[in-house]
Amino acid sequence: MIEEKFDAIVIGAGMSGNAAAYTMASHGLNVLQLERGEYPGSKNVQGAIMYANMLEKIIPDFRDDAPLERHLVEQRLWVMDETSHTGIHYRSDDFNEAKPNRYTIIRAQFDKWFSRKVREAGATVLCETTVTELVRDAKDKVVGVRTDRAGGAIFADVVVLAEGVSGLLGTRAGLREMPKPQTVALAVKEMHFLPEEVIEQRFGLKGDEGCVIEAVGTTSRGMAGLGFLYTNKESISLGIGCLVSDFAAMMESPYVLLDALKNHPSIRPLIAGSEVKEYAAHLIPEGGYKAIPQLFGDGWVVVGDAAQLNNAVHREGSNLAMTSGRIAAEAIVKVKSRNGPMTKRNLALYKAMLDKSFVVKDLRKYKDMPALLHTNSCNFFTTYPRLMSQAAQNFMRIDGTPKIEKEKATTAAFIKARSRWGLVSDAVRLAFAWR
Numbered sequence: 001m002i003e004e005k006f007d008a009i010v011i012g013a014g015m016s017g018n019a020a021a022y023t024m025a026s027h028g029l030n031v032l033q034l035e036r037g038e039y040p041g042s043k044n045v046q047g048a049i050m051y052a053n054m055l056e057k058i059i060p061d062f063r064d065d066a067p068l069e070r071h072l073v074e075q076r077l078w079v080m081d082e083t084s085h086t087g088i089h090y091r092s093d094d095f096n097e098a099k100p101n102r103y104t105i106i107r108a109q110f111d112k113w114f115s116r117k118v119r120e121a122g123a124t125v126l127c128e129t130t131v132t133e134l135v136r137d138a139k140d141k142v143v144g145v146r147t148d149r150a151g152g153a154i155f156a157d158v159v160v161l162a163e164g165v166s167g168l169l170g171t172r173a174g175l176r177e178m179p180k181p182q183t184v185a186l187a188v189k190e191m192h193f194l195p196e197e198v199i200e201q202r203f204g205l206k207g208d209e210g211c212v213i214e215a216v217g218t219t220s221r222g223m224a225g226l227g228f229l230y231t232n233k234e235s236i237s238l239g240i241g242c243l244v245s246d247f248a249a250m251m252e253s254p255y256v257l258l259d260a261l262k263n264h265p266s267i268r269p270l271i272a273g274s275e276v277k278e279y280a281a282h283l284i285p286e287g288g289y290k291a292i293p294q295l296f297g298d299g300w301v302v303v304g305d306a307a308q309l310n311n312a313v314h315r316e317g318s319n320l321a322m323t324s325g326r327i328a329a330e331a332i333v334k335v336k337s338r339n340g341p342m343t344k345r346n347l348a349l350y351k352a353m354l355d356k357s358f359v360v361k362d363l364r365k366y367k368d369m370p371a372l373l374h375t376n377s378c379n380f381f382t383t384y385p386r387l388m389s390q391a392a393q394n395f396m397r398i399d400g401t402p403k404i405e406k407e408k409a410t411t412a413a414f415i416k417a418r419s420r421w422g423l424v425s426d427a428v429r430l431a432f433a434w435r
């Protein structure tokens with residue numbers, strides 16, 4: 001195994017680890033990155049929408065050679081009951097810009113590309129290498145790692161923990177708590193392969209244009225959950241996720257929900273005739289602001305999903321991962337440039353910089369979201385979707401009933417289902433959550 005001492009060791013070659021390793025290596029730091037997977041991306045799961053702005057801040061010309069699937073021109077938000085969906089669709093030709101803002105990607109390909117950039121920037125990347133332990137000195141400062149490869153410890157001034165949501169290393173080392181069932185979602189996803197032209201015809205797309213559907217409703221069986229459908233070039237990613245604590249309480253399993261989503265009359269025609277070639281399951285940190293652990297200490301920082309930096313409300317994770325990785329790396333570069341030791345005091349710069357970024361500002365804004373969604377969640381995910389469908393049908397069926405009576409019937413149905421007080425309290429809770 002490698003004998004020399006590094007400026008930094010990065011654990012994990014996902015979005016956050018690659019961002020950190022690339023940024024430090026391009027600033028001339030001697031970086032070692034360790035990844036347990038056979039290749040970067042082999043273990044990683046994402047929907048996947050990738051947000052260009054955050055990658056541009058790391059690799060401005062990424063569009064030249066990154067494996068991008070489709071740029072998004074249309075987003076559909078659906079509220080579903082068993083037989084219908086009520087939707088808001090937004091589509092704009094403005095998204096056909098020279099430098100599109102959002103792309104679908106396939107992580108296995110994208111992470112390989114990102115890792116090649118990390119190597120080209122000068123970092124040493126070792127795959128099939130699991131970090132088994134953090135090494136500390138007599139003063140408890142993290143000074144290196146041990147791996148499952150033969151040989152002793154590998155030393156570095158600072159260790160960047162980019163090990164993803166379940167992050168056993170950090171929890172085993174006592175740097176943070178194990179994620180709780182009520183702060184992590186379990187999502188399952190299938191890749192449905194279809195010819196390019198079929199996808200384009202079904203979603204009204206041309207060239208590299210893409211469309212996404214995000215759906216809430218009765219498919220999650222009263223649990224707070226989100227279904228998604230993302231168009232790639234020659235495949236459709238279809239998935240759904242709910243909190244682990246909800247799955248346990250409801251004794252439900254994720255693949256049952258995925259089956260319900262696939263067989264929903266609004267989804268089934270979109271994937272008809274497809275061949276499923278991949279199935280994946282993965283956790284997503286959804287505890288929000290209150291679940292963010294200690295982000296730095298003597299000789300270490302934690303980034304990305306391992307730091308629970310995920311915005312469940314806006315379904316953003318990879319951009320928070322890339323940004324926290326980049327910012328941690330920039331903080332380390334700053335400390336190094338003034339010959340400062342990688343102490344807790346100096347590495348506090350990472351948190352100070354992160355606090356000023358959209359990452360923490362966005363998470364702070366929605367700090368009560370999980371509580372909102374998980375108190376009486378069945379109203380938001382079952383009762384209201386059914387009522388919305390009922391109201392839409394009532395409005396659309398022209399059957400000679402005077403409109404005033406239709407309006408009264410709709411209002412009565414809402415009050416019967418939730419009572420006046422229930423409706424007001426749900427509206428107030430929603431308004432407060434989004435204030």
Ligand SMILES: Cc1cc2nc3c(=O)[nH]c(=O)nc-3n(C[C@H](O)[C@H](O)[C@H](O)COP(=O)(O)OP(=O)(O)OC[C@H]3O[C@@H](n4cnc5c(N)ncnc54)[C@H](O)[C@@H]3O)c2cc1C
Nearest residue numbers: 012014015016036046047049131164282304305317318321
């Ligand atoms: C189903 C699903 C859909 C999603 N959709 C989206 C989306 O559309 N848009 C979006 O922005 N985000 C999405 N996310 C979230 C996004 O995938 C994550 O936020 C992002 O991948 C986090 O990156 P990361 O680098 O922190 O962790 P990861 O990508 O999980 O990378 C961690 C890496 O560390 C490695 N590792 C772990 N332990 C060790 C060890 N001991 N030694 C060596 N290596 C180790 C792992 O093998 C892995 O490669 C989705 C997540 C899921 C599960």
